[in-house]
Amino acid sequence: MTQAEKTEQEILKFTVPSCLEYIxxxxxFIGQLAQQLGFCRTRIYDIELIIxxxxxxxxxxxxETPNSGIDLTLMFDSSKLEIHVxxxxxxxxxxxxxxxxxxxxxxxxxxxxxxxxxxxxxxxLSDSLEILTNPLGGTDxxxxxxxxPSNDS
Amino acid sequence: xxxxxxxxxxxxxxxxxxxxxxxGSYAAADLRKAIDRLINEASQQIVVNLSQVQHINSTAIGxxxxxxxxxxxxxxxxxxxxxxxxLKRTFDLVGASSVLEIYNSESxxxxxx
Numbered sequence: 001m002t003q004a005e006k007t008e009q010e011i012l013k014f015t016v017p018s019c020l021e022y023i024x025x026x027x028x029f030i031g032q033l034a035q036q037l038g039f040c041r042t043r044i045y046d047i048e049l050i051i052x053x054x055x056x057x058x059x060x061x062x063x064e065t066p067n068s069g070i071d072l073t074l075m076f077d078s079s080k081l082e083i084h085v086x087x088x089x090x091x092x093x094x095x096x097x098x099x100x101x102x103x104x105x106x107x108x109x110x111x112x113x114x115x116x117x118x119x120x121x122x123x124x125l126s127d128s129l130e131i132l133t134n135p136l137g138g139t140d141x142x143x144x145x146x147x148x149p150s151n152d153s
Numbered sequence: 154x155x156x157x158x159x160x161x162x163x164x165x166x167x168x169x170x171x172x173x174x175x176x177g178s179y180a181a182a183d184l185r186k187a188i189d190r191l192i193n194e195a196s197q198q199i200v201v202n203l204s205q206v207q208h209i210n211s212t213a214i215g216x217x218x219x220x221x222x223x224x225x226x227x228x229x230x231x232x233x234x235x236x237x238x239x240l241k242r243t244f245d246l247v248g249a250s251s252v253l254e255i256y257n258s259e260s261x262x263x264x265x266x
Contacts, residue, residue: 020179027177027208045208045239052210056178110248114219117211117247124246 009077018063018070018087020056027051030074030083037076038147046125047081047145053118054085054141062087062138080127080146089138158183161191166263167198172206176213185216188231192220197229200262204235214249221253230254234262 016022027048034044058070073084119141123129128144158180162169168191174180184201191199201217203209221231234256236244244250256262 020177020182023178024175042239048208049210049243052177052208056210056212059178112218112222112248112252114215115212117215121211121243121246 007078009075012074013071015069015071017066018059018068019066020059023052023055023059026055026072033074033076034081034145037081039081039145043145043148047083050122050125050143051083053121054083054143057118058085058087058139058141062089064088064090078147080144082142082144084140084142086134086136086140087138088136089134159187161187164200164263166266167200168196169200169202169259171202174206175208176203176206177208177210178212181210181213181216184213185220188216188220192223197224197227198266199224199229199231200259201231201233202235202259203233203237203240206235206240207237209240209243211243211247214244214247218249218252230266232256232262232265234259 016026030051031044031048034047039047055070055072062068063070068088071084071086073086075082075084119129119131122141122143126143127146128142130140130142132140132142134140158172158174160171160173162171170184170187170191172180172184176184188199188201199220217231217233224230232254235258236255241250241255244253244255254262254265256265
């Protein structure tokens with residue numbers, strides 16, 4: 001499977017327990033998929049980093065228990081790889097990063113902040129980042145990576 | 154002292170933490186615990202060797218930034234060395250390059266104390 005051969009969009013969906021141990025296998029899987037699709041090494045590194053950041057947020061801030069689970073949806077074709085990560089939220093906290101709160105969090109961030117950089121890495125390293133409140137009371141984070149003819153394949 | 158992800162060495166000037174695996178969310182917690190333990194044991198000068206690390210996330214970087222801030226309150230410090238290009242880029246993106254002292258080699262990191 002190469003980027004050139006893939007003209008129709010394919011969709012993969014899977015759910016993993018809300019446990020940090022599962023992040024590395026997910027990274028490896030999506031990293032290998034990105035490699036097969038033709039992304040360059042730097043972009044694959046970025047994709048794997050964003051998976052780590054977004055999934056760890058979903059587990060730490062958007063999952064009540066390990067059994068809550070996080071849902072991943074991968075959509076890819078010849079032009080892009082789109083990754084959606086959905087958590088179910090916590091009873092008390094609800095969605096951990098409500099739509100529109102990104103700017104509020106951003107204003108509090110400084111280089112010596114110990115936490116909170118993950119979602120901004122996702123914003124900086126992806127081509128598109130959307131954060132939505134989902135019907136389950138949790139958060140959907142959607143990132144898109146477009147193929148760049150000069151850098152990829 | 155050693156576990157799967159890191160080894161701690163004694164040096165005359167500092168404790169050196171050799172990180173032996175990628176620092177994703179799971180291993181970042183181990184790094185934070187190891188550094189906290191050293192600080193609780195009164196270590197004031199810590200060097201983190203990242204030369205074997207291919208991936209790092211913001212949690213691991215945050216753990217080192219937090220430790221450096223605490224150590225500096227008592228005239229200590231945490232310095233890092235051995236960053237591959239991808240790691241250096243991640244440090245730059247989160248702004249940690251302006252907070253942590255980063256060196257190319259262990260000897261230069263130790264000499265900077």
